[in-house]
Amino acid sequence: MKTIDIIIPCYNEAAVFSKLRERLVELAAANPGFKWEFIFVNDGSRDKTLELIKDFAANDKQAKYINFSRNFGKETAMLAGLDYADGDAAVIIDADLQDPPELIPEMIKIWQTGVDDVYARRKSRAGESSLKKWTSSLYYRLLQTTTRVPIQIDTGDFRLLSRRCVLALREVRESNRNMKAIFSWVGYKKQEILYDRDARAAGTTQQGYGKLINLAIDGLTSFTTAPLRIAAVVGMVVTLVAFIWMIRVVVRALIFGPDTAGYPSLMSAILLLGGVQLLSLGVIGEYIGRIFIETKNRPLYFIEESNIKRANDD
Ligand code: UDP
Ligand code: MG
Secondary structure (H helix, E strand, O other): OOEEEEEEEEOOOHHHHHHHHHHHHHHHHHOOOOEEEEEEEEOOOOOOHHHHHHHHHHHOOOEEEEEEOOOOOHHHHHHHHHHHOOOOEEEEOOOOOOOOHHHHHHHHHHHHOOOOEEEEEEEEEOOOOHHHHHHHHHHHHHHHHOOOOOOOOOEEEEEEEEHHHHHHHHHOOOOOOOHHHHHHHHOOOEEEEEEEEOOOOOOOOOOOHHHHHHHHHHHHHHHOOHHHHHHHHHHHHHHHHHHHHHHHHHHHHHHHOOOHHHHHHHHHHHHHHHHHHHHHHHHHHHHHHHHHHHHHOOOOOOEEEEOOOOOOOO
């Protein structure tokens, strides 16, 4: 019998937990042909999420959990889930039931035809502002134009991964994580499955705009060095224009005598150049920051407690 691991990152999800638990138990009961394991990764929740998970685990041996020592973020929580998922396939799903668990049997069917990464692509997204939808679609398109690795448009983290895909993902251990980019980067056979994304079943979103902007910058800079190249190209163009302008100024001064009325052009040149320099420095700084964090080579997360035993644990 094949084992399917469901990885569920949870951060302050007490409000939806009973519904989630119900839907997962139903899913397992409706598909007895597989061995199911629910791996909850409690990402430093400050509400009753951990207690609810432990209660589930005490009553149902399908429920496993990992409790982080603090909040490490969803990207890291997913990695921890993958580190502990030793089944034949792993599914990553949000705790808030925006991704319907009932789609998983269909994903399994596609996986059984030999696909490594069955990702769920949103046909629609209920309960999300049009600003969020618009910025998200803009971001996917921007990411795609700056990289040669194909990006899956309108796809979140809801997906089923084969064993070899999970093993590949475990090896990618950079600290500036953007799983969406990493899923694409590891490659393997991918196939989409369309679904309607529901609104959150309860509770409020944990991923505010601040977190999403950081994630977007991580995605862009961890995946491509195009911004560095753009800075270099803009720098070259501006230098060329400035050089031609300088020749013009010198020639004019030689022909018509010194020109004291040059203040506006001088000022605009200084401002333009200053702006371009700051922009380029910012871009370079972004990458240096990344190098700094990466060279520290810190462990990605710490576990406070878990009921999962792994072969190399003592
Ligand atoms: N999440 C997490 N750590 C965080 C923030 C979120 O594990 O720091 C989990 C959260 O519990 C949920 C999933 O990530 O299962 C998606 O979060 P959310 O619904 O808040 O984001 P959205 O759907 O609005 O993008
Ligand atoms: Mg959500």
